[in-house]
Amino acid sequence: MNYRVRALVRKEFAEYRRNKLIVITMTALPAAFLFVAARAAFTLSPNASPAVLRAVFGQARLFLLILPLFLPSTIAAFSVIGEREQGALEPVLTTPATDAELLLGKGLAPAVPAVGLSWLLYAGYLAFAAAIGNTVVLHAMATGSQVIAEIVLAPSLTGYSIVTGLLISARSSDIRVAQQLSAIATLPPLVVVAVTSFRWPDRGRGSTSPARPSSSPSTPSVSC
């Protein structure tokens, strides 16, 4: 990353920190994940049925993938149009920064917190489960397919979200309209993510303590 892209990313971060909508979006979504998904998973009965497990962990997977999809769309929609509304686009365009550097900076800035938060929440979720010895959570969520989903799918969804957000932002004249259109643009991948999250086969059940072998024979696979 060259110095101009770094400068752009730093400037975007400084703007995010002072934009209430972005701060709320960046804190409310992870908080919702922590509250809903974590509470459901960690209070799960050791004898919960496969259907309940699927619902609870489907919700957790969905939250983990909604985050990198929805968060950047909100930020990216603000990105170009916010700059244009402040009249700051023209001064930036007259600097030595090239179009590619500007686009890269604008794209990277929302990607880093979105993917970073998703990974952090996933890692924290597993670390907490491991710390309290909740093998139900570990069996359902610490799977190779889930790790791959986090490593590959989360950044891909972020990429989609940023590209559509920037395109919409570049064509819109109002931030609210841009954000609403960007939210609509996230619906198709959101539907796919939702369906795959809840249809994801559970590897098996564990117990809060101590661990016991899985009684469900299903094999994990990435179905999205």
Place this chain on the structure above:
Amino acid sequence: MGSRPVIVAESLTKRFGPRVAFEDLSFEVEAGEVFGFLGPNGAGKTTTVRVLATLLAPTAGRAEVAGLPIGPTLSPRQGSELRQRISVMPENAGLYLKLSVRENLEFFGRLYGIARGDLGGRIAECVRAVGLEDRVESIAGTLSKGLRQRAALARALLPRPAVLFLDEPTSGLDPEASLMVRELIAGLRDRGTAIFLTTHRLDEAERLCDRVAVLKTRLRSVGPPDALRRQVFSGALEIRLAEPLADPDRVVGMVAGISGWQPGAEPGSYILQTAEPAAVAPEVVRALVAAGAAVVRVAEVEHSLEDVYLELVEEKLVEGRT
């Protein structure tokens, strides 16, 4: 001036579909020159700046800015190199309103590649130059229009450009701040910076600019304000007498060097056309005194740049109507 040109435009034209923004512009701006770009709204001034700053590609013609050619053949690397040598202060300050003045300047300083070690000192120097030292930590959105304008000027000074484009730099500034900006511009000229100044304030252009160009889609005229005055208006003497002359033709019409006369705005005042006002003034006074007139005032008629501008733009309007 004899310096090397840092902006060269030859038959430069920009069209947006069928609409002509400007056409056939040819001029040069030298290093250390303040070049005023005047014209009514919609004349193409801002579009010219955008083309010269590589934001828009010209439709036809050629131009060179800071030694590099602009146009569709300009590669991204060349464009970046060119913009490294110039700086643009648009009419709208264009600050990031949620960031402080310092954060705004730091961001732009980094985009220009100013070394981290130099950036703090450079920012201090620029905010001092525009008198904004005590507001450097203020959030830009909390500043008045005039202070934002000063912050934008500080941002434009940051890269120490070879060519500085200023679009209405004193718009929204109080008289004291306007004076400071004019002094700043004069200081930059002395340091060899070429300044391309678009303004509606003709008094400011007259005071600051070495040369001015009057644009209304096409260039109406280019030159030093004095030369434009001579080009547009012939010389004239204004005389004011205590009483009107009974027969002005017999008195002033007979003086050698006077090509014609017309009554002035007040009774007893006359405007005499002459190519050499200073040379014929003594003869006019002698003739008036000989005719028994009580001379109150004799002065060379001075035309402001505003008169020149209006004359040039009017001409264009008349041309447009016919």
